[in-house]
Amino acid sequence: MKITAVLLASVFSTLFTPTSSATVAANGMAVPEVTVASTTGLSISQDASSAYVDKCDNPNSNVLITQAAMIQISDAATGTQGFIALDRDKKEVVVAFRGSESLLDAYMDVKFDLVPFVVSNIGGPQGVKVHQGFLQAWNGVAKTVNTVVREYLKDGYTLVITGHSLGGAIASLAGITLNQDLTIRTGGVRIYTYGQPRTGNVKYAEWVNKYIGTANMFRVVNFDDPIPHLPFRTQKLDYLHHGTEYWSFTVSPSAMNTKKCQSVGEDPKCSGPSPYIRPNPTRTPHRSYFGLKNGLPYCTKETT
Numbered sequence: 001m002k003i004t005a006v007l008l009a010s011v012f013s014t015l016f017t018p019t020s021s022a023t024v025a026a027n028g029m030a031v032p033e034v035t036v037a038s039t040t041g042l043s044i045s046q047d048a049s050s051a052y053v054d055k056c057d058n059p060n061s062n063v064l065i066t067q068a069a070m071i072q073i074s075d076a077a078t079g080t081q082g083f084i085a086l087d088r089d090k091k092e093v094v095v096a097f098r099g100s101e102s103l104l105d106a107y108m109d110v111k112f113d114l115v116p117f118v119v120s121n122i123g124g125p126q127g128v129k130v131h132q133g134f135l136q137a138w139n140g141v142a143k144t145v146n147t148v149v150r151e152y153l154k155d156g157y158t159l160v161i162t163g164h165s166l167g168g169a170i171a172s173l174a175g176i177t178l179n180q181d182l183t184i185r186t187g188g189v190r191i192y193t194y195g196q197p198r199t200g201n202v203k204y205a206e207w208v209n210k211y212i213g214t215a216n217m218f219r220v221v222n223f224d225d226p227i228p229h230l231p232f233r234t235q236k237l238d239y240l241h242h243g244t245e246y247w248s249f250t251v252s253p254s255a256m257n258t259k260k261c262q263s264v265g266e267d268p269k270c271s272g273p274s275p276y277i278r279p280n281p282t283r284t285p286h287r288s289y290f291g292l293k294n295g296l297p298y299c300t301k302e303t304t
Helices: 038-050 103-109 132-139 142-152 166-181 202-216
Strands: 022-024 030-032 068-074 081-087 092-097 114-116 129-131 158-164 189-194 217-222 245-248 258-260
Touching: 068 142, 081 142, 092 142, 092 166, 114 132, 129 132, 129 202, 132 166, 142 166, 158 166, 166 189, 166 202, 189 202, 202 217
Parallel strands: 092 158, 158 189, 189 217, 217 245
Antiparallel strands: 022 030, 068 081, 081 092, 114 129, 245 258
8 A cells, every 4th residue: 555655744834825815716715825836836745745755865956955854764663764864044943754665564563552651761641542553653763863853953944744644643752752852842843744644642742743733833734535524533543634635625736725723722614524534544635735746856966
């Protein structure tokens, strides 16, 4: 099962620019104004595609050709893969995780029991629990990421963490781990995820919302993508998303049909109640965000 790739987010800061005023979409829904630059969307697609190659010295050469230093991260035991980029112009350390691609990734996806949050010497507050498989996937590379980020996160640099699908869940876990371990100032970590599945329970969502801040999280859901609705919420498994959902509520997303949802809980007026949801990860809305399909590498120097 090949679900899709990771998203490198050094260019994500201009993807969504919500304002206080509202507009009305063609379907009558009131939505905040959300600026979506087409050139940025193309860059995101190229960055996502570049994550499929084993080594991409400069993902998306139109953006990161001389400004970024790349470090690959991977763990054979869990299948976790990604990279770290240092963007000196934007003063950002970017950590990106690949989405599900291998059978090992799929195995991690279905280990959906909720377990206590424990990463190295970092433990969550009482009652915080997360998806067992996602936690194992993050633990496989957590030490490496922590060491590299600790070295480069200085001189006013901010941390951007991103991923798609499984990669989005890992990005969430990485964000709160690094926030707690490195004592990063408020606003010093931003998380951008696409098609992220539910990652933890209610207390986990509350913890992440509090310490990362809902204004610093962009959890994008494309139309009727089914993966953000998994694992299912049950009486035993009280999964809940953290903030903040940005929902593209038509098959052809644009500024006029992308809605910024409520920052706490799962907004009933966004993707949650969609009647089209089906648990099928091969659906186009999960494989292609903003109409741009991932899979092709865009690297200045490609090594396979």
